[in-house]
Amino acid sequence: MSDDSRPLDCLRCPAFCCKIAGYVEVSEYDIRRLAKFLGLTKSEFEAKHIVERTRRGKKHIKAEYETCQFLDSKRRCTVYEARPTDCRGYYCWDAEDQSVYRAAAFIQVPVRTQQKEDRENRK
Numbered sequence: 448m449s450d451d452s453r454p455l456d457c458l459r460c461p462a463f464c465c466k467i468a469g470y471v472e473v474s475e476y477d478i479r480r481l482a483k484f485l486g487l488t489k490s491e492f493e494a495k496h497i498v499e500r501t502r503r504g505k506k507h508i509k510a511e512y513e514t515c516q517f518l519d520s521k522r523r524c525t526v527y528e529a530r531p532t533d534c535r536g537y538y539c540w541d542a543e544d545q546s547v548y549r550a551a552a553f554i555q556v557p558v559r560t561q562q563k564e565d566r567e568n569r570k
């Protein structure tokens with residue numbers, strides 16, 4: 448858990464988690480779920496969407512530091528209902544590595560500062 452507990456707003460974030468936060472691994476279950484969602488067979492999905500395989504045979508749909516192929520131009524996940532398990536548990540503020548949290552917080556601080564000033568001006 449972050450030592451900085453400020454709440455973040457994912458809608459105000461450039462979706463760093465789907466861009467810079469590292470690779471996304473998919474289990475066989477994830478692959479079946481994604482393939483079904485996209486109307487593909489498992490092998491069609493793998494041929495089209497697995498972007499890298501590790502030496503240990505792990506499969507990734509997103510490579511480290513690269514934007515996920517399933518993120519659209521409005522920063523929405525286009526496979527949200529079928530997103531991989533890796534993505535389901537991911538909140539940048541709960542990650543051990545704080546770099547993504549800090550990036551998201553940095554982007555959002557000026558907005559909060561402005562909101563605070565606005566509230567004070569309305570008093």
Ligand code: SF4
Binds near residue numbers: 456458461537
């Ligand atoms: S990086 Fe954090 S704040 Fe930004 S979209 Fe992902 S979870 Fe939300």
Ligand code: SF4
Binds near residue numbers: 464518523526531
């Ligand atoms: S599958 Fe969806 S939630 Fe997961 S990294 Fe890609 S765009 Fe983000």
